Amino acid sequence: MRPRRLAPLLPDPRRLLRYLNPSAAMSPAAAHLATAANPDEDLCASAAADAAVTEELVPAPPLPPPPVSAEERVERAWAHWRRLGAPRLTVAPMVDNSELPFRMLCRRYGADAAYTPMLHSRIFSENEKYRSMEFTTCKFCANDPDILLQAAKMVEPYCDYVDINFGCPQRIARRGNYGAFLMDNLPLVKSLVQNLSANLHVPVSCKIRVFPQLEDTLAYAKMLEEAGASLVAVHGRTRDQKDGKKFRADWDAIKAVKDALRIPVLANGNIRHMEDVKDCLEHTGADGVLSAETLLENPALFAGFRTKEWKEDGDENGDSGLDQADLVIEYLKLCEQYPVPWRMIRSHVHKMLGDWFRVHPEVREELNKQPILTFEWLHDMVMRLKQLGGGVPLYRKEGSIPMAQNELATENA
Incomplete structure (x- = not known):
């Protein structure tokens, strides 16, 4: 059986990724979509990459019909979750930063699952170029039930x-009246979930933020479950608490949601290293965690590696001598195989090499001054940084989570 496209969570990490790349629905010519006004919008495609994506996309076999009763939905929600391996370590959705090569890199270093970036359902439905460039697996924003469906x-x-x-919570979501700003219109939220749940064979999941008042958050989460959601991921900050370093996520609120719902619940917020993962799961009782900003700096977080900022006594260099420059090289090689816009590559390089750039x-x-990026130039830049010295290694406690099961993975993300 062929592996399937997955959105947003991924199943068995042994599945191969080979037909999940962003160009799979494009011809070789389309893979070089050019935007001369801004070279960073060009895909970083190569002839080798084009040759690697000739496999035709084949749908998965038909799925069973949508469940009818609430009890059946809950039962199926757990059965589906367990069938995927009950993934506990998940890469959260990040606009322009959750593209396929980055998700693959995180999966190599311990992540069990990954969300794609949020995509605009109307544009996705209407614009073939948008679908071709962005669809590797899909996570949607919308405010119209029919367009979303x-x-x-x-x-x-x-x-x-x-x-x-x-x-x-971003300004673009406020302008478009979607995302966290639909919290002001819960009847519409309910209709969006109900419409998908009643008309799709695949389960529906929802990612939410908390309200300032706990009782409002609980009513919100219960409504989503009753509307047909099979999974809820809870970010423990309100939509106004955008600065993760300034505002701590409310794990108590996440625990209350987990206790109130009968379907799987994921916790999002305050995940900086694996001790946080352990503490969060124990505190909230959640079925898994999401991490976002920390992974951008350290995609090896879920393999037990920490940046210098979170180094503790007893930490030491991992046996591999891993550092962020090594992760950048791995990421660039994945991008050469699975093309993405250069703006995404530029962003990831800045985030992963932030400590090195400060030196x-x-x-x-x-x-910053390089108008047109190439892989050769970026590889040379990383080598220059290594030669200049001043790089900071990643740290990992002896005996922490082994990497062996993920080191050679090229599973779909």
């Missing part, structure tokens, strides 16, 4: 979940 139907054969993002700001300025 139209987009979801297009990806349903290739997904294990279709997720509705009710948690995005050598002149190299960062070279990167």
Whole structure:
């Protein structure tokens, strides 16, 4: 059986990724979509990458019909979750930062599952170029039940979940009246979930933020379950608490949601290293955790590695001598195989090499001034940084989570 496209959560990490790359629905010519006004919008495609994506996308076999009763939905929600291996360590959705090569890199270093970036359901339904460039697996934002269903139907054969993002707090979500700003219109939220749940064969998941008042959060989460959601991921901050370093996520609120719901619940917020994962799961009772910003700096978080900021007594260099420059090289090689826009690559390089750039700001300025990126230039830049010295290793306690099961993985993400 062929592996399936998955959105947003991934099953068995042994599954191969080979036909899940962003160009799978494109011809070789389309893989070089050019935007001369801004080279960073170009795909970082190569002839080798084009040759590697000739496999035709084949839908998965038909799925069973949607469940009818609430009890059956809950039962199926848990059966589905367990069938995926009950993934506990998940890469959270990040706009322009959750693309396929980055998800693959995180999966190599311990992540069990990953959300794709949030995609706009109307544009996805109407714009073939948008679908070709962005669909590797799909996570949706929307505020119209019919448009959302139209987009979801297009990806349903290739997904294990279709997720509705009710948690995005960004200004673009405020302008478009979606994401966390739909918290002001709960009847609409309910209709979006009900419409998908009643008309899709694949389960529906929802990512939310908490209300300032706990009772409002609990009523919100219960409504989503009753509307047909099979999974809820709870970010323990309100939509106004955008600064993760300034505002601590409320694990007590997440625990209350977990205690109130009968379906799987994921916890999001305050995950900086594996001790946080352990503490969060114990505190909240959640079925898994999500991490976002910390993974951008350290994609090896779920393999037990820490940055210098979170180094503790007893930590030591991992046996591999891993550092963030090594992770950048791995990421660039994945991008060469699975093309993405250069703007995403530029962003990831800045985040992963932030500590190094603070030691050598002149190299960062070279990167900022580089109008057209190439893989050769980026590899040379990383080598120059290593030669200049001043790089900071990643740290891992002896006896922490082994990497062997993920080191050679090229599973789909």
